[in-house]
Amino acid sequence: MNIKQIEDKCFMHTYKRANLVIKKAKNQFIWDEKGKKYLDFFAGISVCNVGHCNNIVVKAIRSQINSFAHVSNLYYAPIQVELVANLVKRTFPWARVFLANSGAEANECAIKLARKWGYLNPSKFGNRYEIICFNNSFHGRTMATMAATGQTKFHEYLKPLQERFVFAEFNDINSVKKLIGNRTVAVMIEPIQGEGGIVPADRDFLKELRLLCDKNNLLLIFDEIQCGIGRTGKFYAFESYGIKPDIVTMAKSLANGLPLGAAVAGKKCADAFTYGDHGSTFGGNPVSCAAALAVSKIMNKTFLSNSTKIAKYIRKKLENLKSKYTIIREVRGIGLILGIDLSIAGKDIVNYCLEKGLIINCTHDTVLRLLPPLIINKKDVDCAIKILEEALKWQMKTLKK
Ligand SMILES: Cc1ncc(COP(=O)(O)O)c(C=O)c1O
Numbered sequence: 001m002n003i004k005q006i007e008d009k010c011f012m013h014t015y016k017r018a019n020l021v022i023k024k025a026k027n028q029f030i031w032d033e034k035g036k037k038y039l040d041f042f043a044g045i046s047v048c049n050v051g052h053c054n055n056i057v058v059k060a061i062r063s064q065i066n067s068f069a070h071v072s073n074l075y076y077a078p079i080q081v082e083l084v085a086n087l088v089k090r091t092f093p094w095a096r097v098f099l100a101n102s103g104a105e106a107n108e109c110a111i112k113l114a115r116k117w118g119y120l121n122p123s124k125f126g127n128r129y130e131i132i133c134f135n136n137s138f139h140g141r142t143m144a145t146m147a148a149t150g151q152t153k154f155h156e157y158l159k160p161l162q163e164r165f166v167f168a169e170f171n172d173i174n175s176v177k178k179l180i181g182n183r184t185v186a187v188m189i190e191p192i193q194g195e196g197g198i199v200p201a202d203r204d205f206l207k208e209l210r211l212l213c214d215k216n217n218l219l220l221i222f223d224e225i226q227c228g229i230g231r232t233g234k235f236y237a238f239e240s241y242g243i244k245p246d247i248v249t250m251a252k253s254l255a256n257g258l259p260l261g262a263a264v265a266g267k268k269c270a271d272a273f274t275y276g277d278h279g280s281t282f283g284g285n286p287v288s289c290a291a292a293l294a295v296s297k298i299m300n301k302t303f304l305s306n307s308t309k310i311a312k313y314i315r316k317k318l319e320n321l322k323s324k325y326t327i328i329r330e331v332r333g334i335g336l337i338l339g340i341d342l343s344i345a346g347k348d349i350v351n352y353c354l355e356k357g358l359i360i361n362c363t364h365d366t367v368l369r370l371l372p373p374l375i376i377n378k379k380d381v382d383c384a385i386k387i388l389e390e391a392l393k394w395q396m397k398t399l400k401k
Contacts, residue, residue, distance in 0.1 A: 025052035028373045040359045041372040049253035050298050051375045057294045064290035083289040096270035098263045099284025103225035103251035104140025106261030110221050110247045117272040118185035128185035134170045138195035173208045186219035191237040194226030197364035198332050198339025210243045219246040229253040232335040233308035256295050260288035307374035311335045317385045325392045340368040352391040
């Protein structure tokens, strides 16, 4: 049996894999088992933001694994402490961090923290536990984060769902206002909806949301798992919007490919948890922390301003494609989290690009999603646009037939 047949036989059928067996990856490139080279404009779903096997990250991983890989969270691991101090400094003037293994777990932590804070800060009707989320959102696949996800396709066959998540319209402040009640404790939002088709929040909407949360003593939780860690040209997407949440969650590119998630809470709620309230055996694995610390150090001003420049370059090229191909309805996103909304399904274009050596993805059926590593250069962009244009031409031709 070949590797595809073994996968098909032995794995639960949860992932529909593309026709690509990967042998190695370096920076913005991937090679398959036959040695064919691909330009990666997906970065493992916004994970390898500083490039595959980045030398500095690999060195940090090697160094930590030679010391120890795991000691449990019952003892002090210096690398964890160094990372958390670094994250606190980056995030809020005063903050506390919980380290998890994944995005869903980081969000679980935020949800639990908000609920605990709601008990400690009740309304006159008693404790508060209801969380306002948004239609079209995505927060993960665990029971609570799935219930917080505003897309019914993720809820199928899994009911009854965890209670007390309610859904407002994204970018509609009145719909949020209508949902605020005596039991509301928090609002949870992706500043840029990722799985929902790369839909950025309006600047004014987020500003109003911040004010609304302050006025009603609610926590504002930003899920930056897909859009954070440099994607928008700032370390956090909230910096691009000029407002601060009370809790920010991240994962994916935090450790550039090793499993790590984090929930960072500011002054308002960081002290709500006490010893024993939350935990995870593997959360904050020292090797992952070493990788994350390296990522954080790499992601300095120069790095981010280079990625902003390249983002402008690619955006112009994509807008140009939009003016030429009528199947492109809209180009959306901020920085290097980009969506090309089509009037048709996008999967054939994704497959065509893969065949030609370009890795992109399609989300929400019709949105081509580009999440390249932040290290791409103009030559990479030109190459990707050439293949994409070829794919669009081919698609238009097949539609006419
Ligand atoms: C915005 C957002 N939140 C949460 C998650 C869940 O992260 P994970 O798959 O690491 O659990 C994702 C994953 O795609 C995401 O995009």
